[in-house]
Amino acid sequence: MTPLADKIRPTTLDEIVGQPHLLAPGKPLRRILERGQVTNMIFYGPSGVGKTTLARIIASNSNMTLYKLNGTSASVGDIKEIIAQTGTLAGCNGILLYLDEIQYLNKKQQQSLLEYIENGSLTLIASTTENPYFAVFNAIISRSTVFEFKPVTAKELEPAVERAFRLMGQELGADCQPEDGVVSYIASGCGGDVRKAVNTVELSVLASETRDGVMPVTLETVQQLTQRSNMRYDRDGDQHYDLLSALQKSIRGSDENAALHYTARLLEVGDLLSLVRRILVIAAEDVGLAYPQAMPIVKACVDAALQLGLPEARIPIAEAVILLATAPKSNSAYLAIDAAAADLQRGTTCEIPRQLQNKHFDGADAKVRGQHYLYPHDYPNHWVKQQYLPDELKDRVYYQFGQNKQEQAARAYKELIQKK
Structure with missing residues (x-):
């Protein structure tokens, strides 16, 4: 057939x-x-x-x-x-x-x-x-x-769904009458896949009863046939990475409702491992030092989710996602480590300053003998001015304090102890 x-x-x-x-x-x-x-x-x-x-x-x-x-x-x-x-x-x-x-x-x-x-x-x-x-x-x-090619919108799909009902009725010699809401339900629930929508029409008609030449197709019948079948997802394909990208960008943009939507889609297809890995990355990359407590809290939620398994895992995951979306944001640590790595990728690998090296004897040709390391705990406020970067990079600044309460407090503390 x-x-x-x-x-x-x-x-x-x-x-x-x-x-x-x-x-x-x-x-x-x-x-x-x-x-x-x-x-x-x-x-x-x-x-x-x-x-x-x-x-x-x-x-x-x-x-x-x-x-x-x-x-x-x-x-x-x-x-x-x-x-x-x-x-x-x-x-x-x-x-x-x-x-x-x-x-x-x-x-x-x-x-x-x-x-x-x-x-x-x-x-x-x-x-x-x-x-x-x-x-x-x-x-x-x-x-x-x-x-x-892009997924077909529900509005574009409705005429095709109606045409499919008419054709099925002609083939079966019956007046196919989809109940109110059936056409729009199929059109909006097939993930933009025309073939899936038409196949749903075919199954719905075949599962319906003919009475006096009339075949009513109920919304209940359609819902039973399409339960959990309309999710477009390929764990190794673009849709997988698009969902994770949409989740991270929604959290980064502090939209907890969009973040929950994409979280639900990943949970619906059972992709818990990809989801927990991504929210741990988000805690470090996007929330970062603006709210450092986010990382241990999210880690606790992830551990609970992995121990519970689905469907209960969705609860601690939802807590973690909402926390991340509503938390203050800072990518200062992400930018700082990338800036430091960029120096290395340019070939800037310099000798470690003598005062930072592990204790050992100087060679006979050393211009300055002895380590001369200053132990910060021996000084007021546990700080003393000392060069830590290699000579070639001694004035390099990688980390810029973010404009949030947590990092500005750290900046004020640093300025205070250095001034004293």
């Missing part, structure tokens, strides 16, 4: 759902396609947003011989078999290779295409759900144009 998602697949550019930044009238990709110019392209974006559909439309409107491969199953032999058609009667108008999931091809497999892409005997349209600048061989990218 052909899935509904394939039956409803668009056949023209105007039928494609979403991607107005690429396919709206006047947009560059739309103009290229309307002129019949098929060039090497890489379509990048999440699943179910129209990459394969657009590639099929391009192929059907070209005069080239179309071949299709999937990176999950294609071999070097498959690629060579297609390449062998270049220069033959079958490839006289050019060969268009649609390569889905190119990220699964290894470097050697991707390299085997280069010569033919270069001389124009083969035109490549590839799609990938992973960032092509990490997943695709650089030489392929340099010979192609990358177009990024």
Whole structure:
């Protein structure tokens, strides 16, 4: 049985759902396609947003011989078999290779295409759900144009969901009547994935009862079928790092509600380890010396969460996230250690001052004999002026006191003991 998602697949550019930044009238990709110019392209974006559909439309409107491969199953032999058609009667108008999931091809497999892409005997349209600048061989990218596809908005999806209900009703010979709220629920709950939305429609209809030629589809039925199935997440992909990035930036921006949203999404997919590691980093990097107590508190929350496990772990994690989001912020320590490291990366590795070295005898050629270390505890306020940085860096300042109560108090204390 052909899935509904394939039956409803668009056949023209105007039928494609979403991607107005690429396919709206006047947009560059739309103009290229309307002129019949098929060039090497890489379509990048999440699943179910129209990459394969657009590639099929391009192929059907070209005069080239179309071949299709999937990176999950294609071999070097498959690629060579297609390449062998270049220069033959079958490839006289050019060969268009649609390569889905190119990220699964290894470097050697991707390299085997280069010569033919270069001389124009083969035109490549590839799609990938992973960032092509990490997943695709650089030489392929340099010979192609990358177009990024975005998740489809709920508003853009609703007409496709309604059309899917109508088509299912026609196939089953019944009047499909989704209850109020069903269409919007499916459209907003599929994570921007058109295929997932259409598949949800198909399942909802098949799970509904027909009465006197009418098939009501209830919201309760849809909710039962979609429970925990609409979360878009790949632990090794862009979505994983995007969620962690959004969490950290929300906490850094002191938005506790956004931080809780991204925390809930990570907990919902069970990614507790990535979450606890990131909030420990945030405590040090973004809250830092403005509230040093944040680190031991967050560490205690993390330890409790790991001991409890999910679902109870969500409670101490939420406490840690709220604490970090509402705490004063300072990145002074982060900037200071990076500034010190920058000197080392420039090759500035200097001799440790003699007074700081471990006690040992001076060589016969030493200009100054003896360590001459001044023990700070022997002086008032436990401080004495003394050079600690190497000679070449003696005036270097890495740490700047942050403009917050904690660090300004430390600054005032330092100034006080040095003045006395």
